[in-house]
Amino acid sequence: MSDGPSRASLSDWGLEPAVDYIQRVQRSDGLICWYPDGPADPWDHVESAMALSVAGRREAAERAYRWIADAQHDDGALWATYGDADGEEGAHDGDEPRKETHRSAYVAVGAWHHYLCTGDRDFLESLWPTVRDALAFACRQQAPTGEIYWTVGADGAVYEDALIAGCASLYKSLACGAAIAAELEHAAARDRWLEARTRLGAAIRERPDRFDRTWESKSRYAMDWFYPVLCGVVTGDPAQERLADGMDRFLEEGLGCRCVADEPWVTVAESCELVVSLAAVGRVERAREIYEWLFQWTDDEGVFWTGYQFEDEAFWPGERPTWTGGAAVLAADALSGISGAADLFTDPVSE
Template identity: 50%
Template sequence: MVIPPVKNTNLFPDGFVRDSAAYILSQQLPDGSIPWFKGHYADPWDHVEAAMGLAIAGEFAAAEKAYRWLADIQLADGSWWAAYRDGCVDNRERRETNFVAYVATGVWHYFLIRGDKSFLRCYWQMVERAIDFVLALQTEHGEIHWAVDAEGAAKKDALVTGCSSVYKSLECAINIANELGVARPNWERGRQALGHALRYKPERFDRTWESKARFSMDWFYPVLTGAFSGEAARARLQQRWDEFVVTGLGCRCVNDEPWVTVAESCELTMALLAAGQRSRAEIIYRGLHRWQDSDGGYWTGYVYRDEAVWPEEKTTWTVGAMLLAADALADLTPASGLFTSVRLPSDTAQDTQGVHSFDELELSGSQG
């Protein structure tokens, strides 16, 4: 294993990168899949999160094995089922769009670190099919349906967190296409329309179920993924700061339970960096290392009312999030800015602020 040179070591303990990667490696299965922990299932999104952690630590063979596993099991329409366990599908009820799109984020992240264009060429078809599947579920208003059911019918509603994740994945997919010299203007228009919906059309989300606003991810994910930036991002984070942030502990998962979670705290750390609030980011991140176990894994969360770790699980994606936040803070790899900035090809149009419908965006694209 090649450990990157570590800067700003006051942000994490000695051996943090090595020990964290070792934990993920200890849970990865021979086929390349990375379950939440041994004996549990793997889902496409969290599998990619853990694989990105491996790449940060220089465990490139293991990371590539993780992407090969996804390529090998991708369905003909470009999607993946919600969960897999021990080489079999564990959940055939649905296929989630943000899970499917996230492979583009992982592939671009790996390329940013290694600079290996052959890797992009190898996994281009996987990314292309995944993104086309996701954008086929975009509505005329810009949001993207959250899933399809077992028969492939759209589950017609949208999630703020899920669509925000897709928004970042579309940025990564556009960069992959550009690096390979492939034009995908429909991806660019799809991303622009999705960003507009996230900023200006809150009524297009949570239409058929109770609002998910109690979840902290709905609060900070639009900042983490670049849908909000600058002063708008800072205002959004400040607006609900006291609901979700527990001083000295981290970020709650939901605003109505006394439970802070490590992964959400890591993602909030990166959102704060994206909003230019480094001091807050460092304070939150430094406090998370108390939940690292002797094997390098991190406990998922802590119920401060009961002074108890809960659940008693050390999830690989939590460790992946710790490594991603460490990279964002300490600039460990060339991918350190992935979640703290939006970087698109210079000739790619940014989000069109004045567009009010996907039809208008299509028209403006055809005229441009």
């Protein structure tokens, strides 16, 4: 989706410090925590691993995916979080341990992304059982109406409600899983996942009543706005219209994208995902303009802060998450065509 050769490498974008930071934070077992000695979650772990793949840090990226294979439960799931200070896997900030479908399934996106970056079929083959079981876990939680339920408790109880952003992510995971299955000639799995994806997409587009039924609507969060575009659920003119409808609500000119519509807080990761969403609908110059704003939110080393509270004029919270740098690398790739996976989110044909 690049419209020219400008800034065609991570060094040109000044992103090497972000990648170096991800690699420094990565544990010896492959897990990429949010920040040194912090917690981790499987979705953000994969996003950080994808940045390593774009940067050509193959050994580090592959260690990250092997961690998922080693940590995966017999049912194909992963805990929602890992590495909390209290040592309780699956929980964070006092929550009960759980297995979230979109976090468990995102390995499919990472595995396909790594293959597009490297062409390493042997490594893709080695990840096939992990991808197969992760998507099987997610598909077992699919409702008759198409949405995929959010989470399963440690006791096996299914929480029968769904998230727009989470299901959009699952839509992308199913697409990438189907691409892997096609590449490795697992036709039955491919067909099964494409059918589940079709039903899921229809639910997201046509059945808003199936989401946020048991909790307050998440529509105030930017991810609910652009994730259906980012993940290919909504395309073409409807995607253009969806993004246009939310711009005044979420975009702060010169700063970035608000994480939550009613909070004076722009976040780098959401801004980067908006950048990729805009590139996906052909608005590459606007995407690049917004992306350029985000480099004011780095520290002296060039590592991104989570975001900026513009009423208090302060970085908040005072953290530098690995996944924020990961999102920045993926946005640069989408804009500049740095890796073989540059079109993963901007060209549905690549699925």
